[in-house]
Amino acid sequence: MEKLERLRPIRCFFFGLCCVLVFVCSLSWNVMKNSPWHPRNIFICDTHPAENIVFPPVEEPDVRLERMLYPKPETLKPPRTDVLTITPWLAPIVWNGTFNSDILNAQFHKRGVRIGITTFAIKKYIRFLKDFLETGEKFFMVGHKVNYYIFTDRAQDIPNVTLSEGRNIHIINVTAYQRWQDVTMRRMQMIRDQTYTRFMNEVDYLVCVDVDMRFYGSVGVEILGDVFGTLHPGFFGASRAQFTYDRNPKSVACIPVDEGDFYYAGGYFGGIIEEVYKLTNYCHTAMMTDKAIGIEALWHDESYLNKYFLYYKPTKVLSPEYVWNNYYGSPRAVQIKRFIGIDKDYKEVRFRR
Structure with a gap:
């Protein structure tokens, strides 16, 4: 107690x-x-948000499109069975007959995309610029906003070409290197630098091509994607062993004989600005790495481009229709030749001023 x-x-x-x-x-x-x-x-999971939560206003996108009539796509009837139309990593390969330009144009017009195209008219290559621009106005991205970026050492010789509304020429003055090999290899550095300082503020997509070409057929928004390469007209039916990759094991551009998807042309690539910057930066850095030990890749910038696309797959691949050369004749698979190299005396334009 x-x-x-x-x-x-x-x-x-x-x-x-x-x-x-x-x-x-x-x-x-x-x-x-x-x-x-x-x-x-x-x-406790409450399916209804609290009344005091206020979401910021969101501008609704305008997704209305014009009424369009076109043939229904047939799942069991592919438009092309004579060529490969998709890569093993599910990137489309663009051939004539595999796309509808009207649908694509309607989509891209709705987005209001701005497209830039770069080319290098250095030394005697300035002679090809007039034909390049005039045919470009007939066939390249017709109806879309386009900036032609002309890299040249001869700004005074730029031809006077009438452009459609919303299309402009921009001249970028550059140094003319003594060797043509240096001119072609330095393209990657010049495109990279301009992409970072200028292009990213002016365009959404960038298409990078050679100037000694002319447009023969429509080249439209079907080519655009995150990053695209183009099948070389001389190797689109070749085996790995026939690809002219750089095989020097000391070079950054080296691709072993048991690797390789396609052989891509060095004179036609592009994509969204961020991806073009990555591609050109890689190629230029790789070239400078090789140059420091006295190595020059077999096919210069094209060799480094192929190395990049082997390990960083393009999201879209263009058929050789887009960078043809009449030297290769007229194979049945190439139903249309959209962009063709101009016949010329390479020694005369490359080695004589």
């Missing part, structure tokens, strides 16, 4: 402490009921 009397104060203390804790917990529960840390909000 005496022992119980001694414990009475202790029991009273704990009873009072419990009452205080119950009061504090009750008060805290009510205060926190609107807090995200309230147990009810942590452990």
Whole structure:
């Protein structure tokens, strides 16, 4: 009995402490009921958002399109069965007959894309620029906003060509290197630098091509993608062993004989600005790495481009329709020749001023 009397104060203390804790917990529960840390909000999934949550206003995109009539695509009847139309990594290969230009144009017009095209008219190659621009106005991205970026050492010789509305010529003055090999290899550096300082603010897509070419057929938004390369007209039906990759194991451009998907042409590539920057930066850096140890890749910038596309797959591949050369004749698979190299005396334009 005496022992119980001694414990009475202790029991009273704990009873009072419990009452205080119950009061504090009750008060805290009510205060926190609107807090995200309230147990009810942590452990209970409420399908209805709290009334006091205010979402920022979101501008609804205008997704309305004009009514369009065209033949229904047939799942069991592919438009082309004579050529490969998709890569093993699911990138489309663009051939004539595999796309609908009207659908693509409607989509790209809705997005209001701006397209840039680069070419190098250096030394005697300035003579090809007029034909390049005039045929470009007839066939390249007709109806879309286009910036022609002309890299040249002869700005005073740029021809006067009438352009359609929304299309402009921009002249970029560059140094004319003594050797044509240096001119072609330095293209990657020049495109990279301009992409970072200028192109990223002016266009959404960049198409990089040679100037000694002329457009013969429509080249439209079907070519555009994150990053694209073009099948070389001389090797689109060749085996790996026939590809003229650089095989020097000391070169960054080296591709072993048991590797390789396609052989890509060095004079036709592009994509969104970010991807073109990555591609050109890689190629230029690789060239400078080789140059530091006295190595020059077999086919210069084309060799490094092929190395890049082997390990960083393009998201779209263009058929040789887009960079044809009449030297290769008229194979049945090439139904249309959209962009063709001009016959010329290479020694005369490359080695004589």
